[in-house]
Every structure is written in C-alpha cells, then in structure tokens.
Amino acid sequence: MARTMTGAEMVIKALQDQGVEHIFGYPGGAVLPIYDELFQQDKIQHVLVRQEGGALHAAEGYARSTGKVGVALVTSGPGATNAVTGLTDALMDSIPLVCITGQVPTHLIGNDAFQECDTVGITRPCTKHNWLVKNVNDLARVLHEAFYIAKAGRPGPVVIDIPKDIQFASGNYVGPSNIAHKTYKPRVKPDPALVRDAVELMASAKRPVFYTGGGVINSGPKASQLLRELVRLSGFPITSTLMGLGAYPASDKQWLGMLGMHGTYEANLAMHDCDVMINIGARFDDRITGRIDAFSPGSRKIHVDIDPSSINKNIQVDLPIIGDCAYVLEEMLRVWKAKAPQLDKAALKAWWKDIDGWRARKSLAYKNSTDVIMPQYACQRLYELTKDRDTYITTEVGQHQMWAAQFIHFEEPNRWMTSGGLGTMGYGLPAAIGVQLAHPKALVVDVAGDASILMNIQECSTAVQYNLPVKVFILNNEYMGMVRQWQQLLHGNRLSHSYTEALPDFVKLAEAYGWTGMRCDHPADLDDAIREMINHKGPVIFDCRVAKLANCFPMIPSGKAHNEMLLGENVSDEDVSKAIGKEGKVLV
Amino acid sequence: MINPNPQTHYAGPSLRQDVETRTLSVLVDNEPGVLARVIGLFSGRGYNIDSLTVTETEHEKHLSRITIITRGTPAVLEQIKHQLERLVPIHRVRDLTFEGVSLERELALVKVAGKGEKRIEALRMAEIFRAQVVDTSIEHFVFEITGKPGKIETFINLMTELGLVEVSRTGIAAIGRGAAAM
Known part of the structure; x- marks a missing residue:
C-alpha cells in the first residue's frame, strides 16, 4: 500500500482519502509546498479567507452545519497565532477541526527564525491534541490519526505543525486504516445497568425535566431523533442549553425554551424545582447553573456525557452515564419500552400545571414600539x-x-x-x-x-x-x-x-x-x-x-439562583443596579 | 449509586471535603511534549503538584512513567484523574494511594560542610539513617540517602543544624505492592 511521495503531496492525498471536499486557509512562506499541491488538483476546493481567524470560524461553521470535520490550512508564526481563537472556540464548543500549520524548516526551529513561533506549545492548551511532525514517514499516519482524534469521543480541534523541509521531503504514504488507536479509546456504549437505574429513576419522577445540550447535536441526527422519541414517550418537559437548540423541535408543546442566564422563566424554574433532572450531553456550565449551591437543590440528577471529566466537575450528580448520546438514548428507549413503566400521572399533571403557571408569566415579553424597532x-x-x-x-x-x-x-x-x-x-x-x-x-x-x-x-x-x-x-x-x-x-x-x-x-x-x-x-x-x-x-x-437602550431579559444575575430571575416587563433601573451582590460582582 | 438524601447534594459548611494527598502513577507514550501536556494541565486548571518524577521505563515501547504527588479534595482529585485520562498519549492513570498500599521512595543528595564535632555528628547521623558518603573533603560530605519522603525530610532537618549547604532531591518514585502491574 505504501507509496512514495513528498510531504506536501501526502497532505493533499490524506485529505482526499479522508473525504475532505473543502478547506479554509491563507497561504504563506511555510505552507507554499502544500499550496503548490493544492493548485495541481481539483478534488479539494480551497476557500481563501482574509485573515486566518476567519478560516477557523468558517471551518467551525462548516463542521457544525454538516457534522463533518472542518479543515483549515495556515502558515507558520502569525498564521498559527491568528488561529488560536478559533481553536479555543472549537475546543470549548466541542467542534471537530483539523488545522494544518506550516512551520519553519526543522534546522531553524528554536532559532527565532522569520515567522517562527512555538505552534505546538502555544496550541497545546487550546487543542484536543497536536503534533509537530519531524519525520516525513510519520506524516501520513499523523494526518489520519488527527481526523480520528478530532472526531472520536468528545470532538475537538487538533493541530498538525509541518516544517517546510518535511513538506519537500519524500517518504512513504499510507492510507487511512481501521486499526484501533493505541491509547485514545473513548467509551461510547453505556453501562446497561446504569441505564436501567436511570429509567427507573425517571419513571418514579414526580417533577422531571430533560436538560439537553450540544452533545446531542454532536452525536448526530440519530441522537436528536431518539431524544424526540424518548421525550414524547415520557411526556416530560424539556429544555436545552444554547448549544443544544434544535435537537428538540421548538414548536413542540413539551418544549420549555432555552434555560440559563437568559433562558425562559419556565425552563429555569423547572430546573430549580424538579425532582429528577435528566441531563443529556450538557456540562453544567456556569451560564446554566447560576449560583452552584442553590442549583436545583431538591433533584436527583442523571448525567449522560461522553467525557468522564464532565461528570461531577461543576455539579455533583447521582447517576453518571458515560457514553455517546445516541447509544445511551437508544438503550434508554429500549429499556423504557420493555418496562412500560407506570408513571405517577397525578404528580406529572400537577407538575405541568406549575409549568403552565410559569409559562403564563411570558418571560420573553417586551414592550413593543410603533416608532422604533425593538x-x-x-x-x-x-x-x-x-x-x-x-x-x-x-x-x-x-x-x-x-x-x-x-x-x-x-x-x-x-x-x-x-x-x-x-x-x-x-x-x-x-x-x-x-x-x-x-x-x-x-x-x-x-x-x-x-x-x-x-x-x-x-x-x-x-x-x-x-x-x-x-x-x-x-x-x-x-x-x-x-x-x-x-x-x-x-x-x-x-x-x-x-x-x-x-x-x-x-x-x-x-x-x-x-x-x-x-x-x-x-x-x-x-x-x-x-x-x-x-x-x-x-x-x-x-x-x-434598533432601540438603543434595550436590555436582554429575562436574566439570572451572576451569583444568583434560578428562582431569582429578573423579568423584563417590570424591572426598574433601580432593580437593575441592585441585582448583583458583592459576591456576584467578581463573576462574569 | 443514588444519593440517599434527595433533599440536597450540597454538604453544609461543616461537611466540606478535606484536602488529601495522593500519589498518581501515569503511564504515557514517551513522545515530545508529553510532560508539557501533563504539567500544563495542572497549571492551567489550578491543580497542585507537590512532587513529580518522570523517565522512560520501557524503552522498546517508548513508555514513560510519571509519578505525581498532588493535593486536593476528593472531588478535585477525581477531576485530575479524568482530565489526565483525556490526554491522548496517556495509557493509564492509577491513584496508588486510593487503590491500596504502595511503596514510595525518594533519593536525595545532601551536602554538609563543617569541621570538628559537627562533622563527626553529621557522619554519625548518616550512619543511623543509612546514608552513603559519595563525596568528601576535609570540610564537607555529600550524602546519598534513599527512603520514604518522611525519612529524607527528617534527615535534612537534622543536617540543617550540622552545616547543611544544599540538597538535591529526585522526587518520589512509587509502585503498587503485589505481583500485578498498574
């Protein structure tokens, strides 16, 4: 299978073998050999951005809207440092990206050469993983591994830093293989016993709420379908983080709207007052929880996440389930259907009545105007x-x-x-x-x-x-x-x-x-x-x-709990100025 | 698995978790930057490192073993373990303190200068602690001492009064007892 080619050729060949059709980039001295190879082929379309930061965000938009890996190509030094914001953005939001950066030739590394920077050093904390390839015979393997790491488990950005002499050097190309990665093997299928416990807990709930996040979107369209099925089967209310919008249809009657700092009153109150919280693919971010020690104080919490480090990071949970959302939801549905649990219908009815009461507050209401656009x-x-x-x-x-x-x-x-x-x-x-x-x-x-x-x-x-x-x-x-x-x-x-x-x-x-x-x-x-x-x-x-001084409500002021929301319709300037206490001031 | 007290998760101030010290053994691919990844994770997330040792332990497989002594509440320690496990070149993370009895040893080179009574006393103490003299002149000794960190600490404290000049310590190497590997 091995074929001899230059490092630059390997980059293009590997992208083609990975099914990449579009990449976003900006040329420069240290990536010229790769750009020369791009010029001589027509399978991959390159989009020339106007600043490298734009390439990374464009690749993110591409990835988020397609579920594919986004690819960016930038030069050394300023090209790489301009990519840092987009890499960090993708890391925080779990977006799969492969970013290829040029580097000065290996013999100049460490000499403060023109357009040199320590790219792997700078991007280490803002990528899932990164590589500096110093041997052309490692390049093909690293390129394929990069796509695997970007996609597998909790997705994220990776950087491959390729010195210019490696782009020119000849070596052996190997194609993508299905050999298991030697260290990175994230668990995707849940422990069935935990799923059974979860279904049991859900079935016993009197005031349940689904709290879902970007993990459902990242898991693929099937996870959204399974989520819809499970939510409808249970009849439970559902809210979502900013990242998870769209996984559940907003037109559905069980949908409470987004939760969190600027979420709806009904979503936040349901989170605060619930007795069973079913977190699927969300990470208890501070925009969601507000004041930690007053976050949903009376609930038992199920947390489904593909990343074990998300468990108990911000909020202690009762029932953690490690796995990919689609696999976990599939198993939950299977168990739910097999058990056909008897729900506490009277309690659920009362819960929905509470929710309808909160909904009636119409927390997104605002005073419209006939003169200015609100x-x-x-x-x-x-x-x-x-x-x-x-x-x-x-x-x-x-x-x-x-x-x-x-x-x-x-x-x-x-x-x-x-x-x-x-x-x-x-x-x-x-x-x-x-x-x-x-x-x-x-x-x-x-x-x-x-x-x-x-x-x-x-x-x-x-x-x-x-x-x-x-x-x-x-x-x-x-x-x-x-x-x-x-x-x-x-x-x-x-x-x-x-x-x-x-x-x-x-x-x-x-x-x-x-x-x-x-x-x-x-x-x-x-x-x-x-x-x-x-x-x-x-x-x-x-x-x-638009109206110049409109503010965004409802709002949970920083340092406050979900049941201490400011609602827009009756907030005075004085309320606004006193809403945040001394402890909340230091928060962002 | 399920919290027996559904009223609240949040321990009152009197029930706050205590800070514990743990020994972590981390098996990693010996590739460029792997130590920087581990250290960067600790500094970036505000975790403590009390001691850190690293060297390649399996040359054919290019595997290194990192021993980290860290401090934190049980919740933070659990996070540290999971965060380490997320790093791509890491094979395994074991909490040796949590998982059972482990052996911990450290080596120190201790330079002591002086004359007369103090010099004789230093040599006597070294014998008691089974420290070796590895370098000497008529005005100094360099002792090599191996043992549990507490023993080394005690020896160094004693030497402070007897002309301690400087100390170099390896940091702690640790391994689980018994026949099984980590």
Missing part, C-alpha cells in the same frame, strides 16, 4: 419570515445572540451556529461563510451586533469571491449592548467605552465590498425590508437600526 421584534420578524425556508442561523456574541436564541426557533439540529463556551465576537460572519459553502442553496443569516461584526468584517471579501450569498442582519444600537447591560448592573451605569462613536456606514461598507447594503429604522418597513434581503440573490448587510 431588537426582540426584529428577531421575531426575521424568524417568521425565514422559518418556512431552508434556513441556517449563525450569530456573533452579545445581546443580539441572546435575542436570536430566544426569538428564533429551531426544528432541526445543525441549524444554529453560535459561539457558546468561548463567546467569540467575530464568529458569525466567517461561520456563515462556512455554512453557506456546505449548503449553497440554503438561506444563511448571521444575526450580528454592530460591534461584533467589525471583528471579522474582512471576510465580506471572501463571500464575494466564492459567490456565497450570506445575509448579515445587524441589530445596530451603536453600543456593545451586553457590555453596557453589565455596566448598568454592576458599575453604576458608568458606560466605560461601550459606546462606539465612529461606526462605519454599513450600507456603504457593504457596497465597498461588492455586497448589497440595506438599512431599516422603522418597524412598519421591517417586514418588506427583510423580504427584500431574503430574496436578494447575493450577499447583503442589513443595518437594522
């Missing part, structure tokens, strides 16, 4: 006008992200791409480019803020080059809205540097890039303008001028 209204209209299409949504990070999560609803997994764990402003536009490349016919909208969008605005140029008709829907309030909201909560309304005094004219900016620019500042015009954006064949920046 950001919530903008998201609602965007959702209503796009929901019947083949739509994918990405976001940047901030208030607009939370409003999008609250008001745009998802029926299917892999439709919602947002930077959850790391909270990376500038994620949405390059991610949308990656999504659009994978789904050329779909409608891809980046819901953005006026501040975030400027962090990777250069990628507008990429969209034009590859005819990617992404839509950027900016909720423009001229503020870093979430920063301002926290300054109001914590710092006496002293708005230190959260107002952007010199924003560009987004319409002209769009036109300068060869996009179409649109502006809307009146609620009466909004629907027509959104329709025009959707129907436009090319990329569009939509400058949606």
Whole structure:
C-alpha cells in the first residue's frame, strides 16, 4: 500500500482519502509546498479567507452545519497565532477541526527564525491534541490519526505543525486504516445497568425535566431523533442549553425554551424545582447553573456525557452515564419500552400545571414600539419570515445572540451556529461563510451586533469571491449592548467605552465590498425590508437600526439562583443596579 | 449509586471535603511534549503538584512513567484523574494511594560542610539513617540517602543544624505492592 511521495503531496492525498471536499486557509512562506499541491488538483476546493481567524470560524461553521470535520490550512508564526481563537472556540464548543500549520524548516526551529513561533506549545492548551511532525514517514499516519482524534469521543480541534523541509521531503504514504488507536479509546456504549437505574429513576419522577445540550447535536441526527422519541414517550418537559437548540423541535408543546442566564422563566424554574433532572450531553456550565449551591437543590440528577471529566466537575450528580448520546438514548428507549413503566400521572399533571403557571408569566415579553424597532421584534420578524425556508442561523456574541436564541426557533439540529463556551465576537460572519459553502442553496443569516461584526468584517471579501450569498442582519444600537447591560448592573451605569462613536456606514461598507447594503429604522418597513434581503440573490448587510437602550431579559444575575430571575416587563433601573451582590460582582 | 438524601447534594459548611494527598502513577507514550501536556494541565486548571518524577521505563515501547504527588479534595482529585485520562498519549492513570498500599521512595543528595564535632555528628547521623558518603573533603560530605519522603525530610532537618549547604532531591518514585502491574 505504501507509496512514495513528498510531504506536501501526502497532505493533499490524506485529505482526499479522508473525504475532505473543502478547506479554509491563507497561504504563506511555510505552507507554499502544500499550496503548490493544492493548485495541481481539483478534488479539494480551497476557500481563501482574509485573515486566518476567519478560516477557523468558517471551518467551525462548516463542521457544525454538516457534522463533518472542518479543515483549515495556515502558515507558520502569525498564521498559527491568528488561529488560536478559533481553536479555543472549537475546543470549548466541542467542534471537530483539523488545522494544518506550516512551520519553519526543522534546522531553524528554536532559532527565532522569520515567522517562527512555538505552534505546538502555544496550541497545546487550546487543542484536543497536536503534533509537530519531524519525520516525513510519520506524516501520513499523523494526518489520519488527527481526523480520528478530532472526531472520536468528545470532538475537538487538533493541530498538525509541518516544517517546510518535511513538506519537500519524500517518504512513504499510507492510507487511512481501521486499526484501533493505541491509547485514545473513548467509551461510547453505556453501562446497561446504569441505564436501567436511570429509567427507573425517571419513571418514579414526580417533577422531571430533560436538560439537553450540544452533545446531542454532536452525536448526530440519530441522537436528536431518539431524544424526540424518548421525550414524547415520557411526556416530560424539556429544555436545552444554547448549544443544544434544535435537537428538540421548538414548536413542540413539551418544549420549555432555552434555560440559563437568559433562558425562559419556565425552563429555569423547572430546573430549580424538579425532582429528577435528566441531563443529556450538557456540562453544567456556569451560564446554566447560576449560583452552584442553590442549583436545583431538591433533584436527583442523571448525567449522560461522553467525557468522564464532565461528570461531577461543576455539579455533583447521582447517576453518571458515560457514553455517546445516541447509544445511551437508544438503550434508554429500549429499556423504557420493555418496562412500560407506570408513571405517577397525578404528580406529572400537577407538575405541568406549575409549568403552565410559569409559562403564563411570558418571560420573553417586551414592550413593543410603533416608532422604533425593538431588537426582540426584529428577531421575531426575521424568524417568521425565514422559518418556512431552508434556513441556517449563525450569530456573533452579545445581546443580539441572546435575542436570536430566544426569538428564533429551531426544528432541526445543525441549524444554529453560535459561539457558546468561548463567546467569540467575530464568529458569525466567517461561520456563515462556512455554512453557506456546505449548503449553497440554503438561506444563511448571521444575526450580528454592530460591534461584533467589525471583528471579522474582512471576510465580506471572501463571500464575494466564492459567490456565497450570506445575509448579515445587524441589530445596530451603536453600543456593545451586553457590555453596557453589565455596566448598568454592576458599575453604576458608568458606560466605560461601550459606546462606539465612529461606526462605519454599513450600507456603504457593504457596497465597498461588492455586497448589497440595506438599512431599516422603522418597524412598519421591517417586514418588506427583510423580504427584500431574503430574496436578494447575493450577499447583503442589513443595518437594522434598533432601540438603543434595550436590555436582554429575562436574566439570572451572576451569583444568583434560578428562582431569582429578573423579568423584563417590570424591572426598574433601580432593580437593575441592585441585582448583583458583592459576591456576584467578581463573576462574569 | 443514588444519593440517599434527595433533599440536597450540597454538604453544609461543616461537611466540606478535606484536602488529601495522593500519589498518581501515569503511564504515557514517551513522545515530545508529553510532560508539557501533563504539567500544563495542572497549571492551567489550578491543580497542585507537590512532587513529580518522570523517565522512560520501557524503552522498546517508548513508555514513560510519571509519578505525581498532588493535593486536593476528593472531588478535585477525581477531576485530575479524568482530565489526565483525556490526554491522548496517556495509557493509564492509577491513584496508588486510593487503590491500596504502595511503596514510595525518594533519593536525595545532601551536602554538609563543617569541621570538628559537627562533622563527626553529621557522619554519625548518616550512619543511623543509612546514608552513603559519595563525596568528601576535609570540610564537607555529600550524602546519598534513599527512603520514604518522611525519612529524607527528617534527615535534612537534622543536617540543617550540622552545616547543611544544599540538597538535591529526585522526587518520589512509587509502585503498587503485589505481583500485578498498574
């Protein structure tokens, strides 16, 4: 099987053998041999981004919307350091990426050569694993291993650092093999005894709730199907983290909406008051738990996770189950069907009555206006006008992200791409480019803020080059809205540097890039303008001028418990300024 | 498996977990950067390292054994173990303290300078502790002492009064008792 070829040829051959069709990258001195090989083939399409950070986020968007591994190719030194944010983002959100970085030739490593940096040293804590390949005969094996590591178990990013002399050197190429990895063998099938215990506990519940996360999405579409079946069979309420939206259809009556800091009242109260919590593929992140010692104090907790280190990391659980969500859900369903448990119908009915009471508070309600566009209204209209299409949504990070999560609803997994764990402003536009490349016919909208969008605005140029008709829907309030909201909560309304005094004219900016620019500042015009954006064949920046001082509610202030939420409709400025205590101030 | 007290998981302040010391034995592929991964994990996540030793122990298989003495509450120690197991080049992690009786040994080189009575006393103490003299002149000794960390600690403390100049310690090597391997 072994064939002799150069290191650069091996890179392309390995990508082809791994079924890679698209990669995102930016050339430079230390990757020129690989770019030369790319030039001489046509199986893999390379997308030239405008900054390496964009390549990583585009690869993330591609991976999140397809379930495939995203691939990025960058040069040494600044190419690699620019990739660090995207790698960390992918690590936090468990996104499978393979990032190939060029390196100075092996004899120059350590000499502070031009465009040299310690790439494996810098990326060690922000990757699942990384390699510096110093022998060309290791390269093919490492490339295939990289894809395995990125995908297996809890997915994540990996880096392969290839010195330039290794790219030129000749060696033996080996194809992908199915030989078991010698050390990395994550458990995917659950212990059946634990699943039986879990089903028993679920069946005895009086106030159960499903709390699901990105693990269900990462497990693949089958996990979402199995989750739906189990939830419907049980009749239990279900909520999800930001990362898990779409695994369960938002239109279903058992759906409580997103939970957490900006989640719905009913979702958070159900979490607080439940007696059995069924966590599937979520990690008890601090955005979810709020104050740890008051988190769901009366419940027994089942935690399904593929990563044993997620168990008992933040919250002590009663019944941990290690395994891939799809396998665990399959087994849960099998046991549930076999046992056909007798549920406590009276208790469940009372529980749903409680939930309906919380729902009646309408925690997402906001005061609409006929004069200015409320950001919530903008998201609602965007959702209503796009929901019947083949739509994918990405976001940047901030208030607009939370409003999008609250008001745009998802029926299917892999439709919602947002930077959850790391909270990376500038994620949405390059991610949308990656999504659009994978789904050329779909409608891809980046819901953005006026501040975030400027962090990777250069990628507008990429969209034009590859005819990617992404839509950027900016909720423009001229503020870093979430920063301002926290300054109001914590710092006496002293708005230190959260107002952007010199924003560009987004319409002209769009036109300068060869996009179409649109502006809307009146609620009466909004629907027509959104329709025009959707129907436009090319990329569009939509400058949606929204109410400047709107804040994002409901909110669990940091350091508070789920039952201490601030609801939007009746929050006074004084409530806002006193909401966070001394201990909560140090939290983020 | 299921918490007998469904009211709460959260121990009151009086029931907080105590900090324990544990000896972890970690079998890893001896590849570049593997030690940096382990140390980076400890510093990045705020865990303690009291002692760390590492060397290749199986040359044909390129396997190294890392012995780490760490401190933490049982919950933190469980996290440390799982976080280590997540690293790709790691074969196995064993908590030798938790899993049973283990042997722990350390070697120290102890340099003591002095003349007269103190010098004679230092040599006498070295005999009691079964330390070897590995270098000497008329004004100094270098002792080599092997044993449990407590013994070495005691020896060094005694030498402080007898002209201790400097100490070099290997850190702790540990192995489980009995016929089985880790």
